[in-house]
Amino acid sequence: MGDEAHAGRGRRPTIADVAQRAGVSKGLVSFALNGRPGVNAVTRDRILAVAAEMGWSPDVRARSLSTNRSFALGLVLRRDIEIVAGDPFFPAFIAGVERELSPAGQALVLASVPTGPLEADTYRKLAAERRVDGVFLADLRAHDERLALVDSLGLAAVTLGHPDIDSPFAAVSVDDVEGMIATVDHLVDLGHRSLAHVAGTADMLHASRRRDAFHAACGARGVVGRVVETDFSARQGGEATRELLAGDADRPTAITYSNDLMALAGIAVAQRAGLSVPRDLSVSGFDDSDIARYVYPSLTSVATDAVEWGAAAARVLLAAIAGTPLEDTDLAPAKLIARESTGPAPGAPPPH
Amino acid sequence: MGDEAHAGRGRRPTIADVAQRAGVSKGLVSFALNGRPGVNAVTRDRILAVAAEMGWSPDVRARSLSTNRSFALGLVLRRDIEIVAGDPFFPAFIAGVERELSPAGQALVLASVPTGPLEADTYRKLAAERRVDGVFLADLRAHDERLALVDSLGLAAVTLGHPDIDSPFAAVSVDDVEGMIATVDHLVDLGHRSLAHVAGTADMLHASRRRDAFHAACGARGVVGRVVETDFSARQGGEATRELLAGDADRPTAITYSNDLMALAGIAVAQRAGLSVPRDLSVSGFDDSDIARYVYPSLTSVATDAVEWGAAAARVLLAAIAGTPLEDTDLAPAKLIARESTGPAPGAPPPH
DNA sequence: TTGTACGCGTTATCAC
DNA sequence: GTGATAACGCGTACAA
Numbered sequence: 001m002g003d004e005a006h007a008g009r010g011r012r013p014t015i016a017d018v019a020q021r022a023g024v025s026k027g028l029v030s031f032a033l034n035g036r037p038g039v040n041a042v043t044r045d046r047i048l049a050v051a052a053e054m055g056w057s058p059d060v061r062a063r064s065l066s067t068n069r070s071f072a073l074g075l076v077l078r079r080d081i082e083i084v085a086g087d088p089f090f091p092a093f094i095a096g097v098e099r100e101l102s103p104a105g106q107a108l109v110l111a112s113v114p115t116g117p118l119e120a121d122t123y124r125k126l127a128a129e130r131r132v133d134g135v136f137l138a139d140l141r142a143h144d145e146r147l148a149l150v151d152s153l154g155l156a157a158v159t160l161g162h163p164d165i166d167s168p169f170a171a172v173s174v175d176d177v178e179g180m181i182a183t184v185d186h187l188v189d190l191g192h193r194s195l196a197h198v199a200g201t202a203d204m205l206h207a208s209r210r211r212d213a214f215h216a217a218c219g220a221r222g223v224v225g226r227v228v229e230t231d232f233s234a235r236q237g238g239e240a241t242r243e244l245l246a247g248d249a250d251r252p253t254a255i256t257y258s259n260d261l262m263a264l265a266g267i268a269v270a271q272r273a274g275l276s277v278p279r280d281l282s283v284s285g286f287d288d289s290d291i292a293r294y295v296y297p298s299l300t301s302v303a304t305d306a307v308e309w310g311a312a313a314a315r316v317l318l319a320a321i322a323g324t325p326l327e328d329t330d331l332a333p334a335k336l337i338a339r340e341s342t343g344p345a346p347g348a349p350p351p352h
Numbered sequence: 353m354g355d356e357a358h359a360g361r362g363r364r365p366t367i368a369d370v371a372q373r374a375g376v377s378k379g380l381v382s383f384a385l386n387g388r389p390g391v392n393a394v395t396r397d398r399i400l401a402v403a404a405e406m407g408w409s410p411d412v413r414a415r416s417l418s419t420n421r422s423f424a425l426g427l428v429l430r431r432d433i434e435i436v437a438g439d440p441f442f443p444a445f446i447a448g449v450e451r452e453l454s455p456a457g458q459a460l461v462l463a464s465v466p467t468g469p470l471e472a473d474t475y476r477k478l479a480a481e482r483r484v485d486g487v488f489l490a491d492l493r494a495h496d497e498r499l500a501l502v503d504s505l506g507l508a509a510v511t512l513g514h515p516d517i518d519s520p521f522a523a524v525s526v527d528d529v530e531g532m533i534a535t536v537d538h539l540v541d542l543g544h545r546s547l548a549h550v551a552g553t554a555d556m557l558h559a560s561r562r563r564d565a566f567h568a569a570c571g572a573r574g575v576v577g578r579v580v581e582t583d584f585s586a587r588q589g590g591e592a593t594r595e596l597l598a599g600d601a602d603r604p605t606a607i608t609y610s611n612d613l614m615a616l617a618g619i620a621v622a623q624r625a626g627l628s629v630p631r632d633l634s635v636s637g638f639d640d641s642d643i644a645r646y647v648y649p650s651l652t653s654v655a656t657d658a659v660e661w662g663a664a665a666a667r668v669l670l671a672a673i674a675g676t677p678l679e680d681t682d683l684a685p686a687k688l689i690a691r692e693s694t695g696p697a698p699g700a701p702p703p704h
Numbered sequence: 705t706t707g708t709a710c711g712c713g714t715t716a717t718c719a720c
Numbered sequence: 721g722t723g724a725t726a727a728c729g730c731g732t733a734c735a736a
Contacts, residue, residue: 366712367712367713378712378713379713379714381713382713382714382715383714383715385713386714410712410713410714411711411713413713414711414712414713415712415713415714416713417711417712417714418712418713418714418715419713419715
């Protein structure tokens with residue numbers, strides 16, 4: 001007597017145990033659990049009560065096998081560790097994803113791969129083993145081969161941002177352009193006429209979109225806008241800064257960076273060169289990491305709501321899997337947060 | 353003819369398809385695939401060739417159901433987003449975990465929960481649904497209830513660090529104590545006689561271990577060592593610094609922080625107060641984030657190899673699940689990396 | 705509402 | 721030693 005309901009001890013109850021105890025068939029338990037019509041309300045309540053009493057919940061493995069669904073979504077991170085580690089985006093994004101997945105009974109499968117061919121293999125493996133029903137495609141690249149790959153693997157997907165090629169998947173996007181334009185406007189309004197942008201890897205779409213927006217905004221305001229490309233790392237952010245500050249003649253008076261990490265490294269390089277930020281050089285970042293607010297000078301940055309982005313992407317992906325696809329979603333555009341690291345251009349009159 | 357081997361198109365091949373094509377039984381295909389004895393070498397090769405040709409790999413769902421294993425491990429992050437986002441530990445840890453899991457055919461299931469009761473529910477759910485075979489227990493707390501919970505749920509586990517209570521699980525640990533002692537020694541050697549430590553949440557074991565080590569090291573060297581407790585966030589790191597610098601009489605000349613994020617915020621607070629780092633105040637962090645090297649002044653910090661930690665933890669957990677448990681593992685202790693943010697105490701003679 | 709076939713590998717039992 | 725056969729794991733879904 002009473003060898004049930006002992007979590008972890010002995011055999012855990014199955015649907016058959018619940019059915020027997022409730023005096024009904026397995027099928028009816030399944031119907032009751034999934035809230036399907038055709039079950040007498042009284043019977044349903046009794047079944048659910050028995051299930052709760054026995055501490056039974058359906059085994060996701062068995063469910064997966066019979067429904068041909070995994071009840072899990074995948075996220076493949078392909079980045080070098082130093083760069084992921086310094087990036088506040090993914091932890092926040094994942095928190096948002098989880099907020100949606102958990103109540104939906106879905107799990108997140110995370111894979112982390114170094115840059116290289118392993119990435120495609122990882123998607124293939126996730127599909128071949130039937131680990132996940134769909135994947136989040138982050139860090140889109142130019143002509144991203146993952147779109148065709150993932151589609152051919154029969155996986156559902158959602159892209160973070162709009163791809164530059166035809167896509168079979170819905171996109172959930174946050175517009176960086178507006179934040180970059182606001183940054184350039186902010187700097188030009190402060191009297192800067194020679195700007196620079198330290199961009200991320202050119203083949204990553206969000207990096208190139210920011211770069212293009214920088215160019216366009218500088219053109220629109222009639223100011224000089226140089227660009228140096230990097231790999232998003234603090235090291236290269238610092239090196240790019242050194243390069244930009246080297247020439248005396250055309251030295252920019254303001255630099256925008258494609259992430260906060262590089263901006264902080266850039267400030268350090270400037271300070272080492274004897275420049276004061278923002279007196280001699282204005283600096284702005286991207287992502288609005290928590291630390292941006294707490295350094296000195298505090299860092300002007302462009303804020304993206306990564307948590308909401310994750311939640312929206314999860315909703316869209318779940319809908320696609322459920323067969324009721326949602327439209328592309330454009331979230332609130334990234335917003336400039338002006339702080340102390342940007343100030344009047346040297347020699348410029350203070351803005352009124 | 354020829355409707356097989358089309359990834360994603362139509363029905364994917366099953367073990368029965370492979371068996372039929374190879375002219376053997378399902379069971380033999382299974383044996384061949386898993387490298388079991390009792391299969392003729394020639395037959396085995398033929399089976400494997402056919403499987404490869406058809407692009408078949410076993411469906412984890414079916415495998416899970418029959419073997420009663422999930423082939424997945426879980427990691428539950430319970431932290432506030434601002435704190436996870438600024439922490440370089442988990443991305444690196446996960447990269448190390450993945451390095452071991454991927455070749456072993458295991459997946460990582462990641463859950464992210466806010467501080468609160470949801471955490472225990474998440475472990476319960478992972479176990480009830482049979483999502484994972486084991487979990488990584490990170491951020492151990494004092495008298496951590498998760499040990500008993502996870503054990504009662506019948507999950508395998510590995511703890512990151514040694515718990516302060518009896519544990520049924522193996523531990524993989526990196527000793528922070530040595531790094532903290534080295535930090536205090538470094539500062540005392542530089543002439544500092546009044547130190548302070550900005551500690552993390554007291555109920556988190558690694559925070560309290562660092563704090564205790566700080567106290568002990570200060571005692572051993574006969575210097576003053578004050579402690580302020582925080583929640584690991586940049587905000588509270590800054591506030592703690594303000595508090596420490598407020599009194600004129602007993603103001604410390606050096607502050608060690610329990611992470612780099614707080615140390616950077618602390619430097620900012622000091623600079624705002626008109627102090628120069630390290631001339632007026634020495635500062636050191638913990639974790640050795642990538643950014644520590646690139647800020648100005650560069651940040652003295654204590655380095656932990658999170659990637660190796662992840663890899664070792666994964667190996668130990670996999671061994672536990674396989675029924676061949678490994679011993680507790682102590683990795684290389686955390687190491688002090690002295691940089692520019694620590695220097696001679698004000699008024700002290702320069703070290704010879 | 706019930707009975708039962710089914711999904712797809714694994715493994716124990718048997719036969720040659 | 722090689723190999724086939726069939727039961728099994730646990731929900732789901734359809735015919736009855």
